[in-house]
Amino acid sequence: MRRVLIVDDEPTLRLGFSYALQSQGTCVDTASGGASALELAGENRYDALFLDLRMPDVDGLRVIEGLRDAGNHVPVVLCSAYITLESALAAIRRGVVDFLIKPVSPADLRHAFGFVTGGASTPLAKALALAREKSFGDAVSILEEGGPRDVRTELWLRLLRHVVRGDEAPEVRAALGDKIAEQVALRSDAA
Amino acid sequence: MLRVRLLLGLLTLVLLLWAVGGAGFLILQDAGKRFDQRLVVDYQAIDIAHGFRSGTSLLNSQYLTSLSAPAGATPPDPALYQEVMRDFDEKIDAMRRLSEGNERWNELLEEFEEALVTYRDGYSEFFSNDFTDMERRSDLLIRMGNRTQRLTDLANALATLAEERLFASTKDLDRESRKNLALIATLVVLGTGIAVLIYFQLLRHLVEPVVGLKDSFEELRKGNFELSLPPPDRASEFAPMVASFNDMSRELHLRRRETDQRLMRKNLLNRALLSAIPSPVYIIADDGSSPVLNPAAEELNDRLGLARRLPGKARRLFESCQESGENLLPEDPREALLFRIGDEERHFLPRIFRFSSEIEEYSGWAVLLYDVTRIRWLDDMKSNMLATVSHEIRTPLTGIRMVLLLLLESQSGSLTEVQHQMLTSASEDCERLLETLNNLLELARAESGMTSLNLAPVPLAEIARESLLLFETIAAKKGIRIDLQHNGDLPEVCADALRLREVINNLVSNAIKHSPEDGTVTIRIGRSGTDFLRLSVLDEGAGVPDGIQDRIFERFFRAEAQTHDGVGLGLFISREIMRAHEGRIGVRDRSPDKPTEFFIDVPIA
Structure with missing residues (x-):
């Protein structure tokens, strides 16, 4: 039985997300804000967290911080209509490498859930699995050795190199542009 | 008069000579x-x-x-x-x-x-x-x-x-005879005396005025226009000359005064202009003397508690400009310098430029601090608005879309035909709304960010290959093949890789949209003249109807028969990007048996 927590301040989305993910073998909890999400995450053990970036009380990045500070390394899928480069870098440094750009379709959602919980088969999936454990150097090596790369894989490689180097947002922006988070985000059609 | 004196003197001398x-x-x-x-x-x-x-x-x-x-x-x-x-x-x-x-x-x-x-x-x-x-x-x-x-x-x-x-x-x-000799000697002495007299007379009446004139010219040359020669005797031959000289001196004096006045007026005008510039301006001469400040600069320095010098941040920029000898004229308000004046934060965009006149000593640097606090505020507002609109509109829309898609997945039970139709229609509207929203956001972003291109030598074929990789999967779903053609030996182009990628992706995406199933989209790269590389995207679709070829690059333009999604911003944004690159974008007239060709010309690095 897999367990997933949906965190979003938008009731319709909570409803839609949970409905889309609910199936045999998946149990869905929902939280309407960052504070209650941290509370629930402290009480239960989840296989994945779908976390909205912008929330009125405690925003997504603070929730991630809270989780990691508490030693909780649950895979987190960060969802937002707009993820700034700064937010993306902050998230990646805390082992959050799965982004979903709203609007998401039920298919996107299921794909993302499968991607973060399932076994890694492609070099990119393996690399991101390492990145979730903050082993960025290893992730880069896997991508470099992984043979021909598609655009998304290539962009991930470049982004992770910057992370390894410890570059700040301006340098990354100059090299990869503002929209990098959207470009490396999860997509059901780009499996 | 002088003539008469000279004549008389010499006549006496001649008579004496005759007498002797x-x-x-x-x-x-x-x-x-x-x-x-x-x-x-x-x-x-x-x-x-x-x-x-x-x-x-x-x-x-x-x-x-x-x-x-x-x-x-x-x-x-x-x-x-x-x-x-x-x-x-x-x-x-x-x-x-x-x-x-x-x-x-x-x-x-x-x-x-x-x-x-x-x-x-x-x-x-x-x-x-x-x-x-x-x-x-x-x-x-x-x-x-x-x-x-x-x-x-x-x-x-x-x-x-x-x-x-x-x-x-x-x-x-x-x-x-001795007595006679004494007489002759007397006459000779007398003659000599008269000659000496004539000499002194000549000296006084001929040489002295000439020397005086020379001295006066010297004075004039030194700029002493107040000097005028005393008028000599009316009968003197020098009278007209002295009069002419005095006239000339007066005229020069007048001219000089006019020039001075004109210079003063110009100076005042320049000062007034400098004073009127609402931005702080610092003029720094090459000799390194302390800068000249306009009132706005004085006020700024006053509020910053600085003496008559450049504020530290501006000075560092100025010094690097001075070293490199290049002007610093940033356009992006994000490059503004932050000054804390009391509790206030003000952003000044530095404009550091060299000015030179024909005379070297009047060359120097000007540092103008352009207050972009308001622009920065607007820029922040725009960024905030982008984020807000993205979040506040897209988020609920996402919910609606999600629910509609879930309903259409029929997981909530079987739908009647009418219900399914209505839900499909609503879902399509929802998709269109999202697309429109995306385009609007894209437009806002494109128009604001176009001034700050990150130009560098870029391999055009490499970008085209990335675009091919990106769209290969989507194209394959329609049975469309993407073909990249170039002869391999191409120079790099001068472009912002990210922006250029957007343009090429847009063209390729359009080509896939308009291609018939099982067609081929061709990306072809070659030279266009000596200064540009041309990238063409060809598809086998219906092409652009005659008469609207010029209009397809306009904002929000959509061909009437167009059935695809989008509000028609892709080509507009692409054109803006190519303009900013000083390149070109266009569509080839389509002949019946040839594919539709969109092209961009990118400057060679």
Whole structure:
């Protein structure tokens, strides 16, 4: 039985997300804000967290911080209509490498859930699995050795190199542009 | 006037010269004549005296020699004697005429006449020839010898006297000529005096004004226009010249004042202009002197608590500009410098540029701080709005979309046909709304970010390959093949890789949209002229209808028959990006059997 927590301040989305993910073998909890999400995450053990970036009380990045500070390394899928480069870098440094750009379709959602919980088969999936454990150097090596790369894989490689180097947002922006988070985000059609 | 003076002076000199010459000439002539006369008189006297001597000698030798012999039978012929005596009488007369009242001369002449009487008595005795006595004869010879001696002595005395007189007259002449010499010397000294006078007059009236004029020109040259020459005598030849000079000086003075005024006006205008610039401006001359501040800059420095110098942040930028010699003219308000003035935060965009005039010493740098606080605020507002719109509209829309998609997945149970139709329609509307929203956001982002291109040499073929990789999967779903053609040996282009990628992706995406199933989309790269690389995207779709080819790059333009999603911003944004690159974008006229071709020309790096 897999367990997933949906965190979003938008009731319709909570409803839609949970409905889309609910199936045999998946149990869905929902939280309407960052504070209650941290509370629930402290009480239960989840296989994945779908976390909205912008929330009125405690925003997504603070929730991630809270989780990691508490030693909780649950895979987190960060969802937002707009993820700034700064937010993306902050998230990646805390082992959050799965982004979903709203609007998401039920298919996107299921794909993302499968991607973060399932076994890694492609070099990119393996690399991101390492990145979730903050082993960025290893992730880069896997991508470099992984043979021909598609655009998304290539962009991930470049982004992770910057992370390894410890570059700040301006340098990354100059090299990869503002929209990098959207470009490396999860997509059901780009499996 | 000067002319008259000069004439008079020189005339005097000439007259004096004539006078000296004439006097000398006359004196010389007079002395010569008198000497000649003296010579004639005295020479005649000496000649006559000698004539007496030779006459007596002649007579004595003719007659008295016979006295040493006994008297002849016939008495001696007295003809010669008589002739000589007549000659003697004439000569005595002549001598008397030559006496010139000289007593000694008269005395000697009288004594000579007396001696001659005695001499004549002797000869009368001789010619009587009545004695034959040898003793008497010898006695007469002796007496005659004495008398002849006496005559000779007197004649000699007369000759000596004549010589003495000649000598005396020479001495007179000498004395007189010495007197004349003194006169001539006086005249020469007088002439010299007059010449000196003329010299000083010339100096005063000719040289001094010229020197004065020269000095005045010198003063003019130094810029002293106040100077004017004192007007000379009206009659002076220099009067018109001095008048001309004074006119010229006045004119120059006037011009100078006009120029000064004009310069001052210009200076005031410049100052006013500088003062009127609402932004702080610092003018820094090349010599490194302290900067000139306009009022706005003074106010800023005042509020920052700085002396008359560049604020630290601007100074660092300025120093690097000075080092590199390049202007710093950033456009992006994000490059503004932050100044904290009290509690206020103000953003100033630095504009650092060099200015130069023809004269090197008036070259320098200007630092203008353009207050972009408001622009920054608006920029932040725009960013916030983008984020807000993205979140506040897209999030609920996402919910709606999610619910609609879930319903359509029929997980909530079976739908009636009508319900399914309505849900499909609503879902399509929802998709379109999202697309529109995305495009609007994209447009806002594109229009604001276009000024800050990150230009660098970029391999165009590499970007095209990335685009191919990106769309391959999507194209494959429609059975469309993407083909990349280039000859491999291409220069890099000067572009912002991210922006250029957007354009190419847009063209490829459009081509896939418009391609018939199982068609081919071709990306072709080649040269376009010497300065550009051309990337063409060709598809086998219906192409762009005639008459709207120019309009497809306009904002929100959509062809009427277009059935695909989108509000028609893709080509507009692409055109804006290509404009910012100083490149081109266009569509080729389609001929029936050829594919539709969209192209971009990108400047070669």
